[in-house]
Amino acid sequence: GACCSYRLRDALHPLWQSPLTIPGGTRQSPINIQWRDSVYDPFLKPLKISYDPTTCLHIWNNGYSFLVEFDDSTDRSTIVGGPLENQYRLKQFHFHWGAINEWGSEHTVDSKFYPAELHLVHWNAVAYPTFEEAVMEGNGLAVIGVFLKLGTHHEGLQTLVDALPAVKHKDTIIEFDVFDPSCLIPSCPDYWTYAGSLTTPPLTESVTWIIKKKPIEVDENQLEAFRMLLFTSDGEEEKRMVDNFRPLQPLMNRTVRSSFQ
Ligand SMILES: Cc1cc(=S)c(O)co1
Numbered sequence: 495g496a497c498c499s500y501r502l503r504d505a506l507h508p509l510w511q512s513p514l515t516i517p518g519g520t521r522q523s524p525i526n527i528q529w530r531d532s533v534y535d536p537f538l539k540p541l542k543i544s545y546d547p548t549t550c551l552h553i554w555n556n557g558y559s560f561l562v563e564f565d566d567s568t569d570r571s572t573i574v575g576g577p578l579e580n581q582y583r584l585k586q587f588h589f590h591w592g593a594i595n596e597w598g599s600e601h602t603v604d605s606k607f608y609p610a611e612l613h614l615v616h617w618n619a620v621a622y623p624t625f626e627e628a629v630m631e632g633n634g635l636a637v638i639g640v641f642l643k644l645g646t647h648h649e650g651l652q653t654l655v656d657a658l659p660a661v662k663h664k665d666t667i668i669e670f671d672v673f674d675p676s677c678l679i680p681s682c683p684d685y686w687t688y689a690g691s692l693t694t695p696p697l698t699e700s701v702t703w704i705i706k707k708k709p710i711e712v713d714e715n716q717l718e719a720f721r722m723l724l725f726t727s728d729g730e731e732e733k734r735m736v737d738n739f740r741p742l743q744p745l746m747n748r749t750v751r752s753s754f755q
């Protein structure tokens with residue numbers, strides 16, 4: 495089960511030798527979303543997503559995941575509405591996935607894991623001058639989480655999958671200059687939202703999470719393409735990039751709200 499991969503990951507991946515818990519953390523991520531305990535909030539607005547595909551810059555293997563990064567020097571790719579007070583700018587998106595289809599997502603729904611989870615990372619450029627500063631503030635970031643489930647081939651994802659062999663090793667980067675990430679977001683508007691944190695160091699408690707209720711479907715070959723990436727640099731002993739998800743964190747004194755009844 496997931497426990498063995500947890501121990502394995504401890505041994506294999508330096509990232510998880512860093513403190514797994516933040517001392518005094520009260521709003522850590524990820525969490526299990528217990529559907530029946532989430533509270534419908536009629537005041538939650540629909541999330542408005544406006545991405546300009548030409549703001550896409552490159553794909554980068556940072557040794558933890560592969561990031562698709564965007565030009566966030568203007569408000570050309572933003573989200574607004576939902577639980578958010580301000581407009582947030584898209585900075586990057588990345589995924590978390592497992593070695594096998596039984597697990598891989600960071601969040602769970604009623605304790606169910608999905609094989610992978612997409613995170614679209616945005617920052618509050620209205621309130622803060624830089625992403626780095628926003629990362630340290632309670633309302634600094636907004637991350638849209640989308641579950642991936644095993645199913646039909648995903649056309650939009652395939653353009654990304656075709657580029658992955660070029661970023662197999664840690665610290666490799668390739669130009670990727672047109673991509674519209676809204677093709678990876680389900681059309682169903684329903685989401686859960688809660689106050690949480692980054693799931694990788696510095697684990698700062700700066701994220702308003704917006705977790706889409708509906709997953710997107712991808713096929714086995716597309717998940718396998720994620721699993722052929724490496725944590726390691728060219729020339730090092732190869733370690734497959736798998737199980738790059740953080741263990742579940744305690745809910746503590748938090749309520750998960752839903753945008754739907
Ligand atoms: C900024 C950032 C956000 C998430 S969710 C992650 O996994 C890594 O970095």
Ligand SMILES: [Zn+2]
Pocket residue numbers: 588589590613693
């Ligand atoms: Zn993430």
